[in-house]
Amino acid sequence: MVTSTKGAGRAMTTATRPIRVVVSGPDGRMGRAMTSGLPREQGIDIVGTLRRADASPSVAKTLAGADVLVDFTHVSAARGLMLRAIEAGVRPVSGTSGVTEEDLRAVDDAARARGIGAVWAANFRLMGVLLTHFARIAARYVDTVEIIEAHHATKADAPSGFAKELARNIRDAHGDALFDPPVRNETLAGVRGGVHGGVRVHSLRLPELQPNGWHELIFAGGQELLSIRHDDWGYEAYAMTVANAVRKVMEPGVVGLVRGYGAVIGLEV
Numbered sequence: 379m380v381t382s383t384k385g386a387g388r389a390m391t392t393a394t395r396p397i398r399v400v401v402s403g404p405d406g407r408m409g410r411a412m413t414s415g416l417p418r419e420q421g422i423d424i425v426g427t428l429r430r431a432d433a434s435p436s437v438a439k440t441l442a443g444a445d446v447l448v449d450f451t452h453v454s455a456a457r458g459l460m461l462r463a464i465e466a467g468v469r470p471v472s473g474t475s476g477v478t479e480e481d482l483r484a485v486d487d488a489a490r491a492r493g494i495g496a497v498w499a500a501n502f503r504l505m506g507v508l509l510t511h512f513a514r515i516a517a518r519y520v521d522t523v524e525i526i527e528a529h530h531a532t533k534a535d536a537p538s539g540f541a542k543e544l545a546r547n548i549r550d551a552h553g554d555a556l557f558d559p560p561v562r563n564e565t566l567a568g569v570r571g572g573v574h575g576g577v578r579v580h581s582l583r584l585p586e587l588q589p590n591g592w593h594e595l596i597f598a599g600g601q602e603l604l605s606i607r608h609d610d611w612g613y614e615a616y617a618m619t620v621a622n623a624v625r626k627v628m629e630p631g632v633v634g635l636v637r638g639y640g641a642v643i644g645l646e647v
């Protein structure tokens with residue numbers, strides 16, 4: 379059901395016409411996948427694009443004809459684009475990395491005030507969401523975990539937004555600080571990675587990984603290790619999962635921010 383476009387389409391049968399989508403950042407990797415893939419999804423039309431250089435009146439005009447803004451741009455732009463869309467009564471669906479908790483609160487508040495929905499997800503991959511789900515289960519029982527993420531060398535940010543979401547989920551499910559063994563003699567600054575939510579994160583950036591990437595969690599304790607790894611590659615498959623989010627955000631009962639692709643498909647994470 380989750381991977382079926384048709385099944386997701388049934389979730390918004392109230393729509394009598396295709397959902398009109400505007401894509402911001404259409405020249406980026408994700409933007410190109412959206413403009414080419416979303417029109418192939420049931421009940422979705424692309425009616426416009428927003429580029430960095432677009433003047434304000436042109437942005438207003440483009441948004442005026444839309445139901446949903448799909449945003450994969452840059453952290454410096456995402457909050458402003460989402461709020462601008464909400465102001466115009468357009469529901470944002472964003473996967474831009476690096477937005478802060480405060481950004482998300484602002485989007486949630488604005489969407490609630492406007493009586494519409496919004497979606498932000500650090501990872502629009504089904505199996506990425508399953509990884510989060512499994513991580514939360516393991517984190518309830520295990521005190522030590524580290525995250526390794528690997529992406530292409532041109533990725534703008536490090537760590538990945540998804541690695542930070544994983545760390546946040548692990549800390550939340552664990553309910554307490556995780557064990558972070560101190561190193562007595564660290565001879566290379568930064569060699570133990572960064573800490574987010576009390577969880578160590580290590581980022582690899584390798585040119586050959588384009589367009590692949592992975593996130594690996596290594597839990598340890600009681601003379602046992604548990605490794606859970608999610609690999610992904612290519613961009614085409616995102617059109618289907620983002621289409622599910624577009625349909626979800628159009629459901630009449632959806633008001634305020636839906637956070638994470640798990641919440642879009644009804645998986646508690």
Ligand SMILES: NC(=O)c1ccc[n+]([C@@H]2O[C@H](COP(=O)([O-])OP(=O)(O)OC[C@H]3O[C@@H](n4cnc5c(N)ncnc54)[C@H](OP(=O)(O)O)[C@@H]3O)[C@@H](O)[C@H]2O)c1
Pocket residue numbers: 402403404405406407408409429430450451452453454455472473474475476499500501502503539
């Ligand atoms: N949630 C997920 O599952 C997921 C998956 C993949 C990627 N992402 C995230 O999505 C974002 C885009 O990824 P990508 O790989 O497509 O990046 P990309 O190839 O670098 O493309 C970024 C796009 O955003 C535009 N942009 C940059 N700054 C902007 C600004 N200030 N105002 C308006 N547009 C701006 C760029 O326009 P110009 O051409 O003018 O520079 C470009 O079109 C990143 O944050 C990435 O981490 C999320």
